[in-house]
Amino acid sequence: MSARRRNTTRVVLGAAFLGLAAGGVAACDSSDDDHVFYCVDEFDVIVDDELCEEESVAGGAVDDDDDDGRHYFWAHSTRYKRGLKPGAKLPSGGAKFAYNDRTQRAAWGLPSSGKISNGTVKSSVVGSGDSSSHRSSGG
Amino acid sequence: MRRVAHGVERPGWEQTNASLGLIYNATPLPDGRTLSYWREGPFYDFDLDEILVLEEAAATLHRMCVAAGDHIVAGCPRRDPAVRREAYLSAECWPETCRMSRIGIPEYVHEQVIRTWFDGDKDAWTHADKDLFGTHAHAPQTPDYSPSVYGRFDLWYGGKGTTPKLLEFNAQTPTSLLETAVIQWTWLEQTGQTRHPERQWNAVHELLIEAWQRNMAELRAARPWLPERPTIYFAYETSETSGEDRMNVAYLMETASQAGFPTELIAMSQIGVDQVDGTIRFQRTSHEVGPAIDVIFILYPWEWLWHEEGGRPIFRNMADPGKRGTVWIEPPWKGALWSNKGLLPVLWELFHDKPEGELLLPAYFERPATMTSYAKKPIWSREGANVELVRDGVPLTANSGSYGAEGFVYQELCELPSFPAADGVCHPVLGVWMIDGEPAGMGIREGVGVEGLITRDDAHFVPHTIGSHL
Numbered sequence: 362m363s364a365r366r367r368n369t370t371r372v373v374l375g376a377a378f379l380g381l382a383a384g385g386v387a388a389c390d391s392s393d394d395d396h397v398f399y400c401v402d403e404f405d406v407i408v409d410d411e412l413c414e415e416e417s418v419a420g421g422a423v424d425d426d427d428d429d430g431r432h433y434f435w436a437h438s439t440r441y442k443r444g445l446k447p448g449a450k451l452p453s454g455g456a457k458f459a460y461n462d463r464t465q466r467a468a469w470g471l472p473s474s475g476k477i478s479n480g481t482v483k484s485s486v487v488g489s490g491d492s493s494s495h496r497s498s499g500g
Numbered sequence: 501m502r503r504v505a506h507g508v509e510r511p512g513w514e515q516t517n518a519s520l521g522l523i524y525n526a527t528p529l530p531d532g533r534t535l536s537y538w539r540e541g542p543f544y545d546f547d548l549d550e551i552l553v554l555e556e557a558a559a560t561l562h563r564m565c566v567a568a569g570d571h572i573v574a575g576c577p578r579r580d581p582a583v584r585r586e587a588y589l590s591a592e593c594w595p596e597t598c599r600m601s602r603i604g605i606p607e608y609v610h611e612q613v614i615r616t617w618f619d620g621d622k623d624a625w626t627h628a629d630k631d632l633f634g635t636h637a638h639a640p641q642t643p644d645y646s647p648s649v650y651g652r653f654d655l656w657y658g659g660k661g662t663t664p665k666l667l668e669f670n671a672q673t674p675t676s677l678l679e680t681a682v683i684q685w686t687w688l689e690q691t692g693q694t695r696h697p698e699r700q701w702n703a704v705h706e707l708l709i710e711a712w713q714r715n716m717a718e719l720r721a722a723r724p725w726l727p728e729r730p731t732i733y734f735a736y737e738t739s740e741t742s743g744e745d746r747m748n749v750a751y752l753m754e755t756a757s758q759a760g761f762p763t764e765l766i767a768m769s770q771i772g773v774d775q776v777d778g779t780i781r782f783q784r785t786s787h788e789v790g791p792a793i794d795v796i797f798i799l800y801p802w803e804w805l806w807h808e809e810g811g812r813p814i815f816r817n818m819a820d821p822g823k824r825g826t827v828w829i830e831p832p833w834k835g836a837l838w839s840n841k842g843l844l845p846v847l848w849e850l851f852h853d854k855p856e857g858e859l860l861l862p863a864y865f866e867r868p869a870t871m872t873s874y875a876k877k878p879i880w881s882r883e884g885a886n887v888e889l890v891r892d893g894v895p896l897t898a899n900s901g902s903y904g905a906e907g908f909v910y911q912e913l914c915e916l917p918s919f920p921a922a923d924g925v926c927h928p929v930l931g932v933w934m935i936d937g938e939p940a941g942m943g944i945r946e947g948v949g950v951e952g953l954i955t956r957d958d959a960h961f962v963p964h965t966i967g968s969h970l
Contacts, residue, residue, distance in 0.1 A: 368700055368703050483772055487814070498745055499799055
């Protein structure tokens with residue numbers, strides 16, 4: 362055991378670490394700034410995405426009244442859970458715009474027409490296991 | 501071992517520490533006051549002989565923990581290849597027959613605990629064991645490799661003439677790493693309170709760099725398709741707002757970076773599961789398909805993760821017969837076999853009648869009637885939460901918390917040593933760091949007063965020296 366090195370010679374820290382220590386930007390919680398989109402009816406109940414598929418329309422917001430007389434919207438919020446199925450009612454607190462409102466779609470960086478995908482990758486599936494107390498995950 | 505109460509105080513020490521990453525020094529108290537986490541002035545001093553005793557104890561305890569891990573795994577029905585092959589839909593593990601089930605580890609986790617535990621072993625089983633339809637039979641697999649970098653034994657020690665005792669093993673998500681490796685080392689260099697050639701037991705920084713190099717080389721040997729220097733992701737829980745988790749992970753990431761690997765600091769919530777192919781990805785935003793994660797370190801307890809939505813897909817990905825699943829550091833066996841209090845009764849069962857058993861305190865899942873002075877510890881808990889100390893049948897002190905649903909263990913009471921100080925009697929617990937399986941250094945936490953007999957989140961970090969002249 363006596364041959365084992367028992368202390369370090371020098372501890373050097375890089376600029377990235379020291380920048381973090383000085384209050385630099387750290388990892389962003391994806392759930393803080395990513396909006397989740399759902400196609401909903403006027404009662405905020407999720408409907409099939411196809412009902413929000415725009416047919417050829419020109420210009421900005423147009424009549425959002427579909428053939429069946431109902432109104433469809435893209436509802437979005439950072440607080441919506443991913444993976445909800447048609448029939449589920451979204452919680453209050455989100456925003457929405459007419460499914461064919463191209464101005465709004467452009468403002469959110471979405472394709473100008475067609476379905477809006479929440480992506481094939483589901484994040485926020487781990488973490489915050491003890492977030493109620495903001496306790497350390499370490500020990 | 502002695503406590504030097506009035507050492508050098510550096511002017512501006514708080515700013516110096518913060519500039520090195522200790523940005524979480526101010527610990528808020530329930531009454532609104534704040535407490536300094538770092539002790540500036542006092543320090544503990546050891547003879548080299550005492551450090552050698554601690555070093556040897558840690559190395560021995562590590563070997564004992566390996567034996568305990570083998571014992572726990574051997575008792576799991578899913579250790580049997582035939583069970584693994586056939587029992588897809590049936591439950592095979594029960595609290596009466598499987599130690600992992602007894603401490604609340606879901607059965608779907610057991611196979612990957614066993615697989616990562618045996619990686620690299622001659623008795624290893626490979627991902628191909630799950631290849632039911634022989635899809636990969638044309639290419640027999642070599643064993644995989646599951647990197648493991650660090651852990652911390654918490655020891656009782658009363659100085660020369662006493663034998664260290666294991667209190668617990670923080671094997672998966674130990675913190676106070678930055679304080680040990682960087683802050684107390686800088687304190688030593690700036691205060692110069694010892695002229696002994698060994699100065700301080702602290703080789704953590706360099707051994708971490710070597711640990712990354714060795715572990716990643718082993719991983720590449722097992723998975724040669726990985727890039728020569730794969731990106732290692734480092735994830736932490738962003739709801740922890742003091743900065744402690746962030747800076748501990750950032751420091752570990754810094755050592756990986758100095759070892760020559762590209763790194764990325766991410767939030768736990770940015771770990772994504774691709775619904776199409778099951779790959780684990782880094783999701784900077786949700787409307788894109790982020791890069792696949794080859795290797796990731798998480799400062800996040802497995803015992804939380806495997807009860808969450810992402811638990812099953814992550815373990816399914818880990819079992820990929822093509823050996824292409826994400827590699828997780830620390831591996832799941834660290835949480836399941838070592839980093840819980842269920843380890844303590846197993847160690848006692850295996851070693852109580854052997855010479856190395858002197859490093860242990862008697863510990864049991866069920867408290868014997870004759871045991872009247874004991875520490876009651878939840879199987880899963882952190883920072884002393886829900887720990888209760890009882891002396892001669894009378895409660896001594898207890899810490900509140902929300903743990904204990906999976907049960908408790910009972911460990912014979914061994915009250916921490918006492919050192920009088922201005923703000924009360926101080927009780928140090930010695931945290932001995934194991935880096936890549938070797939004793940590497942020490943960090944000391946001390947609580948104050950009777951409540952300080954349990955090392956809680958308000959316990960101070962106190963630096964140490966070897967052979968101080970003060």
